Amino acid sequence: MSAAGTLATAPPAPPAAPRVHRTELLRGAGVWVGAVLAVSVIVAVLARRYFLFDTWATTQATLRGAGLILGGPLALTAGCWQGGREGRRGTGDLLASAARSPLRRALTAALPSMAWPVLGYLAATAVCLGVLLPYPSYGHPAWHLPVVDAVALGSLGALGFAAGRAVPWRFSPPLVGVAGYVLLGVGVSGYTGPGTAWLSPANKAWGGFGDVPVWWAGVLCVVWTAGLAAAALLAGHARRRALAVLPLLAAVAAGSVLYGTGDGLLRSDSSATALVCDRGTPAVCVRADHAGALPAVRAVVTRIDSRLAGAPGAPVRYREGGTGGVIPPGEVRFELYGGVFRGRLGDPEMLYRDFVFAVTMPFGCEGSSNPAGYPAEYAVQEWLDLGRPLFADTAAEERHAESAARRLRALAPAERRAWLGRYLVAARGCDTSGVPAP
Amino acid sequence: MTPSLVPLYLRSRGLPGTAAALAVLLAVSRWGADRLVDRPLFDSGAQVPVVVLVPVLAAAVTGLSLHSRSGELDRSAPLPWWRWRGAHLLALTGLAALWLGTAVPGDPAHFGAPTLVRGVLGFTGLAAAGAALFGARLSWLPPVVYGGTAYLAAPRTPGGAAAVWAWSMQPGAQPAAWATAVLLFAAGAALVAVRGPAADGVR
Numbered sequence: 147m148s149a150a151g152t153l154a155t156a157p158p159a160p161p162a163a164p165r166v167h168r169t170e171l172l173r174g175a176g177v178w179v180g181a182v183l184a185v186s187v188i189v190a191v192l193a194r195r196y197f198l199f200d201t202w203a204t205t206q207a208t209l210r211g212a213g214l215i216l217g218g219p220l221a222l223t224a225g226c227w228q229g230g231r232e233g234r235r236g237t238g239d240l241l242a243s244a245a246r247s248p249l250r251r252a253l254t255a256a257l258p259s260m261a262w263p264v265l266g267y268l269a270a271t272a273v274c275l276g277v278l279l280p281y282p283s284y285g286h287p288a289w290h291l292p293v294v295d296a297v298a299l300g301s302l303g304a305l306g307f308a309a310g311r312a313v314p315w316r317f318s319p320p321l322v323g324v325a326g327y328v329l330l331g332v333g334v335s336g337y338t339g340p341g342t343a344w345l346s347p348a349n350k351a352w353g354g355f356g357d358v359p360v361w362w363a364g365v366l367c368v369v370w371t372a373g374l375a376a377a378a379l380l381a382g383h384a385r386r387r388a389l390a391v392l393p394l395l396a397a398v399a400a401g402s403v404l405y406g407t408g409d410g411l412l413r414s415d416s417s418a419t420a421l422v423c424d425r426g427t428p429a430v431c432v433r434a435d436h437a438g439a440l441p442a443v444r445a446v447v448t449r450i451d452s453r454l455a456g457a458p459g460a461p462v463r464y465r466e467g468g469t470g471g472v473i474p475p476g477e478v479r480f481e482l483y484g485g486v487f488r489g490r491l492g493d494p495e496m497l498y499r500d501f502v503f504a505v506t507m508p509f510g511c512e513g514s515s516n517p518a519g520y521p522a523e524y525a526v527q528e529w530l531d532l533g534r535p536l537f538a539d540t541a542a543e544e545r546h547a548e549s550a551a552r553r554l555r556a557l558a559p560a561e562r563r564a565w566l567g568r569y570l571v572a573a574r575g576c577d578t579s580g581v582p583a584p
Numbered sequence: 585m586t587p588s589l590v591p592l593y594l595r596s597r598g599l600p601g602t603a604a605a606l607a608v609l610l611a612v613s614r615w616g617a618d619r620l621v622d623r624p625l626f627d628s629g630a631q632v633p634v635v636v637l638v639p640v641l642a643a644a645v646t647g648l649s650l651h652s653r654s655g656e657l658d659r660s661a662p663l664p665w666w667r668w669r670g671a672h673l674l675a676l677t678g679l680a681a682l683w684l685g686t687a688v689p690g691d692p693a694h695f696g697a698p699t700l701v702r703g704v705l706g707f708t709g710l711a712a713a714g715a716a717l718f719g720a721r722l723s724w725l726p727p728v729v730y731g732g733t734a735y736l737a738a739p740r741t742p743g744g745a746a747a748v749w750a751w752s753m754q755p756g757a758q759p760a761a762w763a764t765a766v767l768l769f770a771a772g773a774a775l776v777a778v779r780g781p782a783a784d785g786v787r
Binding site for chain 1: 739
């Protein structure tokens with residue numbers, strides 16, 4: 147019989163049995179979890195694009211925060227739901243009859259819980275970084291960070307699965323999810339110390355101003371999260387459960403380094419905090435990571451400087467950062483709280499208000515809380531166009547403050563400059579009581 | 585309604601347990617709100633996480649309470665179920681709104697008791713819709729996913745289109761946010777009252 151004949155007469159091959167991994171991946175809620183995670187992370191990140199993303203560090207920290215705070219509890223919940231599946235279906239015994247080791251059976255069932263959060267997060271990362279590519283003006287993307295976050299998400303899925311297998315109860319998934327939300331939120335809330343915050347994979351210290359984490363912080367984070375997940379799976383399903391001690395020890399070691407070192411894992415990025423100044427008068431300096439915003443800051447400085455009109459005591463230097471230190475006389479320090487977006491300030495009005503307050507009641511001086519009680523202060527702030535609301539106990543006080551502001555406006559420029567000079571010098575000494583309202 | 589059915593209904597839906605869970609939630613949220621405010625450098629604005637997120641949990645508890653172990657059997661009973669389910673939802677929503685609204689005063693002009701009540705209404709609507717669509721056991725999914733996303737994604741400036749899509753994060757009395765929350769509650773409650781929770785099956 148020829149070979150061709152053999153082929154023609156052989157019975158048709160039986161259809162291949164469906165691959166169990168493929169079936170596990172594509173059936174059930176896994177696909178939806180990945181899709182919901184991707185969409186919610188993309189929405190959460192892109193909704194803030196106009197006022198956050200001046201550097202790659204803040205961009206990636208936002209991505210990480212959204213991915214872990216939204217995706218982490220989702221991965222936990224979905225994993226817990228998947229882990230309780232055999233209990234709900236009553237298929238535990240059927241599964242136990244499969245000719246595979248308990249660990250392989252558990253890993254196969256846990257596959258969608260681990261894979262889909264990772265895939266959803268990586269998809270969201272690709273979309274967000276693609277859309278945000280033109281925005282950040284400083285730094286470069288750290289490609290290992292999405293991997294660290296993805297490992298954390300997959301580990302959370304595995305932990306949820308282990309919890310669902312251990313306690314297959316109707317309320318387990320929401321409770322595990324809420325607990326995860328709280329525990330992960332600790333890392334971004336700022337309510338706890340830096341050590342505890344670093345234990346949360348959602349820790350946002352990774353994207354601080356002028357700080358970069360050392361490269362092995364990512365390795366520690368991976369060992370910490372993946373070690374816990376491996377320990378949970380091994381302890382629940384391995385034939386030799388004692389093996390779980392190994393990843394647990396690794397995780398505890400990495401976790402204790404993270405906890406003990408805390409913010410010591412950050413290195414200050416001196417090239418980001420170096421000052422960049424322009425050549426105008428008064429001098430304007432911003433940090434290198436905001437260099438693109440220098441013209442925008444200069445515009446705000448020009449606005450207040452034209453109002454001060456060269457009065458003696460007017461600031462000669464405006465410098466970003468260092469608001470906590472000792473400030474030399476004649477210098478105004480500020481932070482760009484409103485963010486920077488492609489060279490534009492997120493909130494130029496806020497910066498202007500900061501300038502006005504820094505000039506009229508410098509840092510370290512207790513400012514007045516009642517503008518009507520301090521007519522001179524109210525008058526100078528009105529002249530600087532602050533638009534401060536005037537609430538006084540009595541109508542007479544209000545009239546007094548308003549008439550002071552009116553008189554200051556009505557003064558001749560030279561007289562006004564002289565009065566402003568006296569006031570500014572007195573304000574530097576934190577005592578303006580010797581300067582009567584005009 | 586036959587009077588003797590009321591205790592049976594309460595027991596079959598585990599409503600005493602649900603009320604207990606709401607009471608625990610109330611105590612925890614009050615403790616959490618006080619603790620956040622007591623910390624140095626935090627004022628009543630620090631209560632925002634509690635004020636915005638506790639209604640999500642209250643709604644999740646309410647949604648889960650719609651679960652019935654004998655859904656098929658219930659459907660065969662000649663009862664006007666929509667009234668029972670409607671009363672069930674209204675009672676729990678009212679209880680949660682009343683308790684939470686009085687427990688955490690917050691800062692009513694920004695995030696305070698009115699925010700809590702609005703959140704309870706809107707999120708319960710989402711949970712009720714979730715019960716009608718995915719079954720009571722998964723009913724907490726829509727409020728949790730939406731609440732978490734809105735918490736992170738809402739813009740800092742209130743009003744505008746955000747008053748509708750991020751209604752849960754609007755400070756003060758934004759009419760559009762209130763309208764959205766009330767509409768969500770009405771739609772979700774009507775949906776689950778008329779259709780009942782979807783069959784849980786064996787997912």
